[in-house]
Amino acid sequence: MRLIAAIVAGAALAAGAQDAPTTTFPYTPGLDVASMDRTADACQDFYQYACGGWIRNNPIPPDQAKWSVYGKLYQDNQRFLWGILDSLAKNTNGRNATQQKIGDYFAACMDEAAVEKLGARPLKPSLDRIARMTAKGELGGVLAQLHLDTGDAGTFFGAGSNQDFEVSTQVITFVVAGGLGLPDRDYYTKDDARSREIRDKYVAHVTRVFQLLGDSAGVAAKNAATVMDVETALAKASLTRVDKRDPYKLFHKMDRKGLRALTPSLDWDAYLAGLGIAKVESFNVTEPEFFKAFERELGSRSLEDLKTYLRWHTAKEASPFLSSAFVNENFEFFSKTLRGVPQLRPRWKRCVTLVDSQLGEALGQEFVARAFAPKLKEDTLRMTKRIEEAMREDIRTLTWMSDATKKRAVEKLETIVNKIGYPDKWRDYSSIDVKRGDFFGNVRRAQVFESKRDLAKIGKPLDRGEWLMTPPTVNAYYNAQMNDINFPAGVLQPPLYDPKMDDAPNYGNTGGTIGHELTHGFDDQGRQFDAQGNLKDWWTAEDSKAFEERAQCIADQYAQYVIVDDIRINSKLTLGEDVADVGGLILGWMAWKAETAGKTLENRDGMTPEQRFFVGYAQWACENDRPENLRVKALTDPHSPGKYRVNGLMVNMPEFEKAFSCKPGSAMVSAKRCRVW
Numbered sequence: 001m002r003l004i005a006a007i008v009a010g011a012a013l014a015a016g017a018q019d020a021p022t023t024t025f026p027y028t029p030g031l032d033v034a035s036m037d038r039t040a041d042a043c044q045d046f047y048q049y050a051c052g053g054w055i056r057n058n059p060i061p062p063d064q065a066k067w068s069v070y071g072k073l074y075q076d077n078q079r080f081l082w083g084i085l086d087s088l089a090k091n092t093n094g095r096n097a098t099q100q101k102i103g104d105y106f107a108a109c110m111d112e113a114a115v116e117k118l119g120a121r122p123l124k125p126s127l128d129r130i131a132r133m134t135a136k137g138e139l140g141g142v143l144a145q146l147h148l149d150t151g152d153a154g155t156f157f158g159a160g161s162n163q164d165f166e167v168s169t170q171v172i173t174f175v176v177a178g179g180l181g182l183p184d185r186d187y188y189t190k191d192d193a194r195s196r197e198i199r200d201k202y203v204a205h206v207t208r209v210f211q212l213l214g215d216s217a218g219v220a221a222k223n224a225a226t227v228m229d230v231e232t233a234l235a236k237a238s239l240t241r242v243d244k245r246d247p248y249k250l251f252h253k254m255d256r257k258g259l260r261a262l263t264p265s266l267d268w269d270a271y272l273a274g275l276g277i278a279k280v281e282s283f284n285v286t287e288p289e290f291f292k293a294f295e296r297e298l299g300s301r302s303l304e305d306l307k308t309y310l311r312w313h314t315a316k317e318a319s320p321f322l323s324s325a326f327v328n329e330n331f332e333f334f335s336k337t338l339r340g341v342p343q344l345r346p347r348w349k350r351c352v353t354l355v356d357s358q359l360g361e362a363l364g365q366e367f368v369a370r371a372f373a374p375k376l377k378e379d380t381l382r383m384t385k386r387i388e389e390a391m392r393e394d395i396r397t398l399t400w401m402s403d404a405t406k407k408r409a410v411e412k413l414e415t416i417v418n419k420i421g422y423p424d425k426w427r428d429y430s431s432i433d434v435k436r437g438d439f440f441g442n443v444r445r446a447q448v449f450e451s452k453r454d455l456a457k458i459g460k461p462l463d464r465g466e467w468l469m470t471p472p473t474v475n476a477y478y479n480a481q482m483n484d485i486n487f488p489a490g491v492l493q494p495p496l497y498d499p500k501m502d503d504a505p506n507y508g509n510t511g512g513t514i515g516h517e518l519t520h521g522f523d524d525q526g527r528q529f530d531a532q533g534n535l536k537d538w539w540t541a542e543d544s545k546a547f548e549e550r551a552q553c554i555a556d557q558y559a560q561y562v563i564v565d566d567i568r569i570n571s572k573l574t575l576g577e578d579v580a581d582v583g584g585l586i587l588g589w590m591a592w593k594a595e596t597a598g599k600t601l602e603n604r605d606g607m608t609p610e611q612r613f614f615v616g617y618a619q620w621a622c623e624n625d626r627p628e629n630l631r632v633k634a635l636t637d638p639h640s641p642g643k644y645r646v647n648g649l650m651v652n653m654p655e656f657e658k659a660f661s662c663k664p665g666s667a668m669v670s671a672k673r674c675r676v677w
């Protein structure tokens, strides 16, 4: 007995050391020599040279689908947020109103015993509403409530606000395709053995969820087959991800009459009234063909079939917030089977993620106050200006673009708004009722708040200050309609941006990322929007042609790279990211050269400043990935794998060849170099 007790305590202690809330950040330097593999030849495989040590030293944790420098930093951020939330959950005295909300939300989420006791009961109101339907005509009203509750397009389709593609200052209603349980329409349409296997396992999973809802084995299996039938019909009418990169294919403005004509069997008036936008008249239906297929399903299916489909999506969406039977079943299929993850994330991680996604700007205030000093904002803003200057110079010296288009490109560049760290104005969550003993209710109320906040923007003046990511997020984005670049505080931390480091690795790493986001404004998708964020062609025909030829060079290059098994990169899907990667690093290089002009730079760790610039760049992209996850990403991820986000750039840069004195014919020296920007 004693021995067992000692072992258990020992195990708990070991787990506790890695798995405990923290009030300090672990420091990982921006250029980490230990993460390199200096036995590798930089000219043959630069990714291995710069990341080999990291890859060896960082096996994928059992609760992750992949592991990367970004993922690891996000986990550090999460542990830090856990420290904040743990304290706000336990020390209820002296909290302000915002701290009360995130503290109590976290406390309710962490109370696993209470969640367990409720089982499937929190679903009852939604399931009852579905059960009470006596005619298909009631679907509009029922769907409106489900959409408000979940905020996503999982159940048949979705509706929300967005800027009009043609007039970016106007916010209109977007009605978008959805309705699938699997991560992409291709899962339903492809006929290879692996796709068929995933479909079979998906149907088995849906069957088990129906059983958790109380169906007998036979009924559950029949219901799962119905779900698969409906979803397959919707999938076949859905655009591919590559098609969805073309904004013109997603732009179909119409009035309510047009909407009704696409899907006359849905009571749109009841639906829109249910969303609280009864008077809205202007819509963009992103995929009209999908809504015609939806009409065919509504017409041909029995009311019972439609109810079956609604029950599945209601349970699927809510599973992560229910008892362990639902949580585990959801994990088994969507994480273990689909992505190869062996272990469910511990509850604290799931709860921190939820607070971040539902009350992100409340939690973000606490994060920013502790982790994002004004000096950091100042320094990264200065770097951003440097990168913009580099882009201006880059555009000026392009050989393939006419002066007329250059003038417009510079105008667009100068209009881009830089958003660094966190929003100027924090979102007001005061109307959400957060209760300490009501986890599921909190999730629902926060989601309904978000759905209504989003819908309330329709017809109102555009809020240019809004962020689409929360401050602790380790990521960044460019928004073509806003024409802004956004860098959350979470991504401007070591080892990505390291205030203790010199310019070489920082300009390679964060400079390259800023360059990447800026270049998105001018990639194959972004270039179609003008300085005001309108979908409007500002290119001469010859310049468009010259752009497309250069982009095709990159598409052809990346199409050669293998992701996993014999699956190659779908470079039509990744083109925008690949163009942004190549352009971003060039801008980082130019900005670094300008920043350090006239300065004497020293060698360090046996590397020249130029070599350190490139290693600094590469070390953001070090990663390990599971084969199952790579297969999902091959279908869904617009980014190329880390290895090619490094090596695919080096082969195009003469500056790299020179920095490492690579001989012609080396793997990292391409005979045919691609460059757009």
Ligand SMILES: [Zn+2]
Residues within 6 Å of the ligand: 516, 517, 520, 577, 580
């Ligand atoms: Zn990108």
